[in-house]
Amino acid sequence: xxxxxxxxxxxxxxxxxxxxxxxxxxxxxxxxxxxxxxxxxxxxxxxxxxxxxxxxxxxxxxxxxxxxxxxxxxxxxxxxxxxxxxxxxxxxxxxxxxxxxxxxxxxxxxxxxxxxxxxxxxxxxxxxxxxxxxxxxxxxxxxxxxxxxxxxxxxxxxxxxxxxxxxxxxxxxxxxxxxxxxxxxxxxxxxxxxxxxxxxxxxxxxxxxxxxxxxxxxxxxxxxxx
Amino acid sequence: xxxxxxxxxxxxxxxxxxxxxxxxxxxxxxxxxxxxxxxxxxxxxxxxxxxxxxxxxxxxxxxxxxxxxxxxxxxxxxxxxxxxxxxxxxxxxxxxxxxxxxxxxxxxxxxxxxxxxxxxxxxxxxxxxxxxxxxxxxxxxxxxxxxxxxxxxxxxxxxxxxxxxxxxxxxxxxxxxxxxxxxxxxxxxxxxxxxxxxxxxxxxxxxxxxxxxxxxxxxxxxxxxx
DNA sequence: CTTTGTGTAAACAGAATGTTAATATGGAAG
DNA sequence: CTTCCATATTAACATTCTGTTTACACAAAG
Numbered sequence: 001x002x003x004x005x006x007x008x009x010x011x012x013x014x015x016x017x018x019x020x021x022x023x024x025x026x027x028x029x030x031x032x033x034x035x036x037x038x039x040x041x042x043x044x045x046x047x048x049x050x051x052x053x054x055x056x057x058x059x060x061x062x063x064x065x066x067x068x069x070x071x072x073x074x075x076x077x078x079x080x081x082x083x084x085x086x087x088x089x090x091x092x093x094x095x096x097x098x099x100x101x102x103x104x105x106x107x108x109x110x111x112x113x114x115x116x117x118x119x120x121x122x123x124x125x126x127x128x129x130x131x132x133x134x135x136x137x138x139x140x141x142x143x144x145x146x147x148x149x150x151x152x153x154x155x156x157x158x159x160x161x162x163x164x165x166x167x168x169x170x171x172x173x174x175x176x177x178x179x180x181x182x183x184x185x186x187x188x189x190x191x192x193x194x195x196x197x198x199x200x201x202x203x204x205x206x207x208x209x210x211x212x213x214x215x216x217x218x219x220x221x222x223x224x225x226x
Numbered sequence: 227x228x229x230x231x232x233x234x235x236x237x238x239x240x241x242x243x244x245x246x247x248x249x250x251x252x253x254x255x256x257x258x259x260x261x262x263x264x265x266x267x268x269x270x271x272x273x274x275x276x277x278x279x280x281x282x283x284x285x286x287x288x289x290x291x292x293x294x295x296x297x298x299x300x301x302x303x304x305x306x307x308x309x310x311x312x313x314x315x316x317x318x319x320x321x322x323x324x325x326x327x328x329x330x331x332x333x334x335x336x337x338x339x340x341x342x343x344x345x346x347x348x349x350x351x352x353x354x355x356x357x358x359x360x361x362x363x364x365x366x367x368x369x370x371x372x373x374x375x376x377x378x379x380x381x382x383x384x385x386x387x388x389x390x391x392x393x394x395x396x397x398x399x400x401x402x403x404x405x406x407x408x409x410x411x412x413x414x415x416x417x418x419x420x421x422x423x424x425x426x427x428x429x430x431x432x433x434x435x436x437x438x439x440x441x442x443x444x445x446x447x448x449x450x451x452x
Numbered sequence: 453c454t455t456t457g458t459g460t461a462a463a464c465a466g467a468a469t470g471t472t473a474a475t476a477t478g479g480a481a482g
Numbered sequence: 483c484t485t486c487c488a489t490a491t492t493a494a495c496a497t498t499c500t501g502t503t504t505a506c507a508c509a510a511a512g
Contacts, residue, residue: 039255061254066350073358075371159489174372194492199469201490217373218468218499219386385500420503425458427501444457444510 005031006123007048007189011041011067012056012085017110021054024112025119038062045071045080049184052081052119054106072101076181079172081122085110135170138226140213142170151209161186162205165198169214169224178221198222231257232349233274233415237267237293238282238311243336247280250338251345264288271297271306275410278307278345281328291326298327302407305398307348311336361396364452366439368396377435387412388431391424395440395450404447424448 008030012018015036022032033048035041039061045053053071055064062070064084071077082101087108106118135142141150144167149156158166164186169177177185179198187193202214202222215225234256238244241262248258259274261267265287271279279297281290288296290310297303308327313334330344361368367376373389375382384392390412395403403411408424428440428448441451 042255062346066346066353069350069353073353075358078371161490174374176371176373193490196469196471196493197491200471200492203470203472216469217386220373223372387501419501422458422460422504423502426460426503429459429461442458 004188005029006052007031007033007050008052008054008119009033009035009041009044009048009050010054011035011038011059011064012054013037013059014056017056017085017108020110020112021115024116028116028120030119038064038067041067042070045077046180047184048189049076049181050080052083052122054083054085054119055102056085058087068102075175076178081126083118083122135167137170137173137224140170140209140211140226142167149209151211156208156210158205158208162201162208165201166205166209166214166224169222173224173226176217176221176223182221231255232278233257233259233276234278234280234345235259235261235267235270235274235276236280237261237264237285237290238280239263239285240282243282243311243334246336246338247341250342254342254346256345264290264293267293268296271303272406273410274415275302275407276306278309278348280309280311280332280345283310283312294326294328301401302404304401307352309344309348361393363396363399363450366396366435366437366452368393375435377437382434382436384431384434388427388434391427392431392435392440392450395448399450399452402443402447402449408447 008025010018010021010025010032011034012021013036018034018036022034025032033044033050035044037060041053041055041059042062055067057064059067064086068082068084071080071082081103083104083106084102085106085108104118104122106115134145139152142148142163143150144163147158147163149158149163149166165182168182168185182198183189183191183193187197202216206212206214211226213224213226215223217223234251236244236247236251236258237260238247239262244260244262248260251258259270259276261270263286267279267281267285268288281293283290285293290312294308294310297306297308307329309330309332310328311332311334330348332341332344358370360371365378368374368389369376370389370393375384375389375392391408394408394411405424409415409417409419413419413423428442432438432440437452439450439452441449443449
């Protein structure tokens with residue numbers, strides 16, 4: 001499994017800041033997307049499902065705090081990392097932001113060094129616990145290192161996409177993944193594939209695993225469940 | 227689960243003001259509806275169940291304060307946000323308005339900037355607390371992340387509309403939801419469905435849950451109650 | 453005992469997904 | 483460079499499930 005670059009969405013109304021951040025993060029190997037106001041941020045977030053979203057607090061068409069609370073209401077963004085950019089160094093707005101569910105805070109003016117190290121730190125923080133580790137759910141193990149699924153000790157060989165699919169679903173057992181979400185996470189956001197592609201892969205996985213651990217939620221998506 | 231844009235109803239007798247406000251709020255991504263007097267405001271409110279209602283104080287056929295108190299008597303509008311627009315900057319009318327149950331005040335002449343930021347602030351205030359979280363009422367849990375209803379630990383699988391219905395009702399246990407209200411919240415205000423559609427869904431939910439937690443209030447609507 | 457509103461069952465249409473087979477693609481082996 | 487093979491994708495068709503309506507039963511209110 002090649003390491004896919006982490007996707008970062010930045011929202012700020014100042015193009016200069018956007019470009020500074022983009023430059024520094026791309027240099028670090030991240031894939032960067034941008035939005036210039038709150039609504040665009042929400043729109044792109046739903047289209048990209050990025051790993052991290054950096055939100056300026058002061059933005060037209062919904063400020064950062066608003067965007068954050070809106071996104072946090074959706075299951076799909078419950079675990080997405082969010083950083084606020086703020087010119088206000090005052091405590092109160094920071095507290096408010098953290099209440100809304102931000103994971104970190106960066107004050108303007110931005111030092112590229114600080115930015116990059118904070119971003120790296122955040123990813124490190126989560127990646128240590130949830131990184132490409134073997135998932136163990138019941139009698140099933142899903143090992144991304146060996147690229148192997150094991151059921152009661154019996155190894156099952158999956159193709160790449162099949163594996164990525166089951167790995168995604170099993171990373172949060174029980175949680176429903178929207179079809180869109182699956183598409184961007186497994187297929188990437190620039191690829192356009194037909195409607196039935198997901199189904200076919202789900203079918204193959206179900207077939208190969210032999211057990212019924214992928215549940216369909218009609219009109220919504222799929223979830224992993226033993 | 228797509229984010230539905232917030233619905234805002236504006237009532238003012240001056241078409242220019244109506245259009246200024248509409249323009250600015252639509253630019254922010256809200257969905258705007260208008261009324262040109264008090265009675266129309268009430269009528270549209272009952273038809274749309276908007277998230278926010280902006281009322282001019284001085285209007286023909288019931289002024290803003292009257293509209294507000296009338297709406298506030300109904301359970302359905304107990305939690306609807308209401309903002310008054312007023313030319314009178316005198317304290318007394320503001321006090322009267324807040325007593326009547328307005329959530330905020332904006333004085334004319336209107337600055338689009340102030341308007342927008344106040345509206346945003348109001349939504350931010352409420353959206354932080356009422357997120358898409360798991361509802362726990364007695365021995366029942368309703369989890370939108372897993373798309374699952376659990377009774378005493380037993381999982382019950384509901385179809386999409388059924389789930390949305392129970393989630394709405396259970397979001398405010400005890401409170402009666404009018405049939406119209408349920409229609410607009412679950413089915414949307416542009417969809418037209420027959421009279422028995424709600425009943426049938428209620429029936430299916432009751433059947434699947436096995437317990438009697440949806441109470442009929444004849445001639446009014448339904449409520450969630452253990 | 454009529455009227456009004458709700459409960460219920462069954463039937464239906466259409467949406468959403470499942471399934472299969474055929475085709476494309478891309479990499480590895482020769 | 484070609485062939486081969488596994489995987490990925492599409493297309494076409496089957497199937498299942500949901501949502502809605504219809505028709506009628508029932509209950510309560512007047």
